Amino acid sequence: MTTTVRTPTRRTRQSDDDSRARLPALSALADDALAELVGTLGEPPWRARQLRRAAWQPFVASLDDIRQLPAGLREGLAARLRFISAIVASERLADRGTTIKLLCGLDDQLTVETVAMESPPRGGSSRRATVCVSTQVGCAIGCPFCATGRMGLRRSCTPAEVVDQVRLAGQALHRHGLGPVTHVVYMGMGEPLAAYETTVASLRALAVHGGISPRRITVSTSGVVPSIRRLAAEGLPVTLAISLHAATDELRDRLVPINRAHPLDALVAAAGAYGRVTGRRLSLEWCLIGGVNDGLDQAAGLVRIARRLRAHVNVIPMNRIEGSPWGPPPADVSRAFLRHLSQAALTVTVRDTRGGEADAACGQLRASLEPRRQLRPDGTLGPQRSAQRGPDEIRAPAGRDSGRRPPLGNGAQLPRADQGSEKRRERAHRGA
Ligand code: SAH
Numbered sequence: 001m002t003t004t005v006r007t008p009t010r011r012t013r014q015s016d017d018d019s020r021a022r023l024p025a026l027s028a029l030a031d032d033a034l035a036e037l038v039g040t041l042g043e044p045p046w047r048a049r050q051l052r053r054a055a056w057q058p059f060v061a062s063l064d065d066i067r068q069l070p071a072g073l074r075e076g077l078a079a080r081l082r083f084i085s086a087i088v089a090s091e092r093l094a095d096r097g098t099t100i101k102l103l104c105g106l107d108d109q110l111t112v113e114t115v116a117m118e119s120p121p122r123g124g125s126s127r128r129a130t131v132c133v134s135t136q137v138g139c140a141i142g143c144p145f146c147a148t149g150r151m152g153l154r155r156s157c158t159p160a161e162v163v164d165q166v167r168l169a170g171q172a173l174h175r176h177g178l179g180p181v182t183h184v185v186y187m188g189m190g191e192p193l194a195a196y197e198t199t200v201a202s203l204r205a206l207a208v209h210g211g212i213s214p215r216r217i218t219v220s221t222s223g224v225v226p227s228i229r230r231l232a233a234e235g236l237p238v239t240l241a242i243s244l245h246a247a248t249d250e251l252r253d254r255l256v257p258i259n260r261a262h263p264l265d266a267l268v269a270a271a272g273a274y275g276r277v278t279g280r281r282l283s284l285e286w287c288l289i290g291g292v293n294d295g296l297d298q299a300a301g302l303v304r305i306a307r308r309l310r311a312h313v314n315v316i317p318m319n320r321i322e323g324s325p326w327g328p329p330p331a332d333v334s335r336a337f338l339r340h341l342s343q344a345a346l347t348v349t350v351r352d353t354r355g356g357e358a359d360a361a362c363g364q365l366r367a368s369l370e371p372r373r374q375l376r377p378d379g380t381l382g383p384q385r386s387a388q389r390g391p392d393e394i395r396a397p398a399g400r401d402s403g404r405r406p407p408l409g410n411g412a413q414l415p416r417a418d419q420g421s422e423k424r425r426e427r428a429h430r431g432a
């Protein structure tokens with residue numbers, strides 16, 4: 001496994017940087033505003049469309065790279081907008097270079113994690129490159145098994161910051177000979193449906209500007225019931241993943257505290273309505289925690305809910321996180337739990353999270369992208385879905401993937417996004 005760490009160049013001219021940070025980011029500009037800006041620079045509206053298209057190309061990392069635009073226009077634009085609203089503060093490769101973890105630095109020096117992973121073609125479908133985005137810096141829901149929940153909420157991302165995570169991930173995939181991005185999952189830091197406007201605006205921008213259809217996007221939620229109902233009416237047929245984790249209110253109140261406001265009955269009803277309105281299949285996430293939600297009574301409750309919703313079930317053995325005594329159950333307990341699900345003839349996949357302990361701080365990011373195994377009717381696990389990847393390659397023991405990491409989330413001190421010249425940032429990308 002290769003490990004690469006890139007750190008940004010140091011800030012040199014504070015006032016310059018501050019004024020640049022106040023410029024609007026390209027992804028934050030609506031089409032008409034961009035056309036107007038291009039117009040003030042004496043160019044026709046089609047130049048705005050040309051710019052937008054080019055900005056999504058994975059090999060374009062700065063305005064300077066868009067050679068089809070006249071030099072004068074590029075200069076004028078550089079003085080009036082920022083090419084992108086975030087920078088790559090660090091980048092790490094794992095899984096033989098097919099997984100790229102980015103720490104994205106935002107304007108106010110906060111950071112979010114973004115992961116991109118390429119999976120080889122499987123069973124008739126072509127290869128895919130999935131990006132897992134964060135919607136918030138931290139999270140207010142406070143699930144006790146989640147590293148992000150322990151940070152509390154600093155703020156929600158802007159729609160542009162979510163969209164630009166996908167652009168940065170696309171560029172990173174390209175630098176490593178991977179991509180282009182085919183799928184996006186909203187399973188990084190934060191609760192997408194608590195950052196509702198950000199989520200919906202970024203979904204629309206991904207479709208319109210990035211060409212990534214909602215059908216290739218999954219939004220994961222802990223169960224913000226009013227927002228699930230609202231999302232159903234947006235005309236955005238994304239796959240909805242419900243982070244269930246418990247089948248009784250008593251346990252769910254503890255594991256997913258939003259359950260105290262929106263209990264299971266309301267959640268299941270809203271999820272069912274979402275499935276009916278959008279025609280999308282639902283998926284239920286179950287983070288399997290030893291001695292907590294791994295009993296057969298909980299398995300039976302999960303079966304009841306999955307049947308009622310005709311949902312797919314994803315079991316994720318818990319990634320250990322610092323400061324929590326919880327972890328995945330022993331193998332025999334997991335087997336019994338999974339056997340119970342398989343006997344109920346549900347479609348179940350199990351995420352392979354063996355790398356989790358080496359990367360506990362972003363447990364859910366790994367979990368969202370790692371290869372899955374299909375649960376067979378006899379309760380055994382099928383082969384990994386990404387056939388080219390052996391078990392050892394998924395594992396990322398601490399010693400082998402211990403590149404220097406800035407602190408997570410609110411801890412990292414970073415230069416402002418897009419500060420200094422495009423050239424300087426480009427050098428940072430290349431690790432110069
Ligand atoms: N806030 C949203 C999306 C981000 S979390 C949600 O909760 O759905 C994405 C997924 O990772 C969720 O299913 C979450 O429960 C799971 N997760 C969080 N911490 C985990 C951990 N330590 N181990 C395994 N899965 C985890």
Ligand code: SF4
Pocket residue numbers: 139140141142143146147148149150188189190191222243364
């Ligand atoms: Fe927030 Fe999701 Fe983590 Fe719960 S699991 S704290 S909702 S990010």
